[in-house]
Amino acid sequence: MPAATSLTPILLSPPDVGPAERAALLRAFDSGWLAPLGPEVDAFEAEVAAATGRRHAVALSSGTAALHLALLDLGVGPGDEVVAPTFTFAASVNPIRYCGATPLLVDAEPDTWGLDPALLADLLDERARAGRLPRAIVAVDLYGNVCDHRRLTDVAARYDIPIVEDAAEALGATAADGRPAGSLGAAALVSFNGNKIITTSGGGMLVTDDDLVAERARNRASQARLPVAHYEHVEIGYNYRLSNLLAAVGRAQLAGLDAKVARRRAIGERYRAALGDLPGVSFGPHDRIGRGNGWLSVVLLDPATGTTPERLRLALQRAGIEARPVWKPMHRQPVHAFCAAVLNGTSDDAFARGLCLPSGSSLTDAQVERVVDAIRDHLDDRAGSGR
Numbered sequence: 001m002p003a004a005t006s007l008t009p010i011l012l013s014p015p016d017v018g019p020a021e022r023a024a025l026l027r028a029f030d031s032g033w034l035a036p037l038g039p040e041v042d043a044f045e046a047e048v049a050a051a052t053g054r055r056h057a058v059a060l061s062s063g064t065a066a067l068h069l070a071l072l073d074l075g076v077g078p079g080d081e082v083v084a085p086t087f088t089f090a091a092s093v094n095p096i097r098y099c100g101a102t103p104l105l106v107d108a109e110p111d112t113w114g115l116d117p118a119l120l121a122d123l124l125d126e127r128a129r130a131g132r133l134p135r136a137i138v139a140v141d142l143y144g145n146v147c148d149h150r151r152l153t154d155v156a157a158r159y160d161i162p163i164v165e166d167a168a169e170a171l172g173a174t175a176a177d178g179r180p181a182g183s184l185g186a187a188a189l190v191s192f193n194g195n196k197i198i199t200t201s202g203g204g205m206l207v208t209d210d211d212l213v214a215e216r217a218r219n220r221a222s223q224a225r226l227p228v229a230h231y232e233h234v235e236i237g238y239n240y241r242l243s244n245l246l247a248a249v250g251r252a253q254l255a256g257l258d259a260k261v262a263r264r265r266a267i268g269e270r271y272r273a274a275l276g277d278l279p280g281v282s283f284g285p286h287d288r289i290g291r292g293n294g295w296l297s298v299v300l301l302d303p304a305t306g307t308t309p310e311r312l313r314l315a316l317q318r319a320g321i322e323a324r325p326v327w328k329p330m331h332r333q334p335v336h337a338f339c340a341a342v343l344n345g346t347s348d349d350a351f352a353r354g355l356c357l358p359s360g361s362s363l364t365d366a367q368v369e370r371v372v373d374a375i376r377d378h379l380d381d382r383a384g385s386g387r
């Protein structure tokens with residue numbers, strides 16, 4: 001690869017791949033295992049199960065597919081309600097709609113940006129009195145910070161409602177008790193999309209401790225065909241499995257996970273050290289519970305800065321730097337506007353003040369300094385302009 005120059009665009013979270021991934025891909029190709037499944041898939045599943053502290057992992061075409069299969073397995077269907085975070089990416093909520101169920105949106109707690117256990121408790125009490133409990137709860141580990149596993153487990157257990165952990169952004173993070181992201185609830189999902197902490201260019205996994213959950217997910221992901229020669233089908237299936245070639249790339253990526261986590265965390269620390277003392281500037285949650293993987297660093301701008309996240313985003317864009325607004329809350333998305341939402345202001349505040357900064361593990365120190373300098377320049381301009 002050519003050396004980065006001061007003109008090379010800096011992307012938010014580009015894939016961090018190299019010779020090891022290339023060699024793995026060619027090894028899988030040369031082995032002849034091109035018919036989707038194969039030994040790389042089996043090995044990748046075992047390795048991700050270990051990384052998430054689970055007995056089983058099922059390799060799939062995306063994290064979205066994993067959540068869809070987890071919800072189907074819990075019997076989610078038309079007429080059901082499913083609790084979902086409002087502060088998240090659309091993929092945490094869309095699979096609820098695929099099942100014909102209705103999302104019940106719940107805001108985040110300020111400390112972790114994960115699903116707020118206190119709001120959840122109030123909602124479940126109210127739903128229990130009305131005699132209509134949600135079928136399942138989706139909890140998210142936002143921006144690589146684990147949600148409050150312990151309190152969410154306690155609240156859900158009171159009404160015996162299963163949790164699915166959306167750990168798509170959090171592989172490599174740990175909860176307060178030291179257990180890994182992906183270890184919460186009946187099942188969890190991780191994602192290997194191109195912008196995640198590791199990538200297969202597209203892919204995901206469902207992880208679980210339950211033999212039957214894993215078996216049924218594998219079956220549904222392969223068109224739900226029963227093991228007879230003529231392929232008997234008694235239910236609707238999907239084509240959701242991951243290719244053996246991509247699993248090989250994923251294994252090479254996973255071998256470098258610790259280094260990628262360390263690099264992203266160091267980038268976040270550099271942003272906080274260089275910018276955290278400026279008036280009106282702060283950062284999103286990190287390490288308030290457990291230890292995050294540093295997936296994306298989020299800067300928060302108060303009016304005292306004289307600027308807004310959008311103005312900063314455009315200034316960075318002019319400097320060849322990609323930044324992105326934080327997830328627009330689901331209760332503000334036209335497609336989910338009809339859903340009930342229990343709000344506490346956290347997601348709206350984060351959306352008003354937050355901007356995700358370049359955080360990819362392949363960023364060089366010089367590139368991180370370019371981002372720091374560009375942010376400082378913009379904030380100096382705004383302060384000097386008398387607002």
Ligand SMILES: *Cc1c(COP(=O)(O)O)cnc(C)c1O
Nearest residue numbers: 062063064089091092168191193
């Ligand atoms: C990326 C992401 C997903 C979906 O994963 P894909 O592999 O892209 O389908 C789900 N939830 C969250 C929070 C994500 O960021």
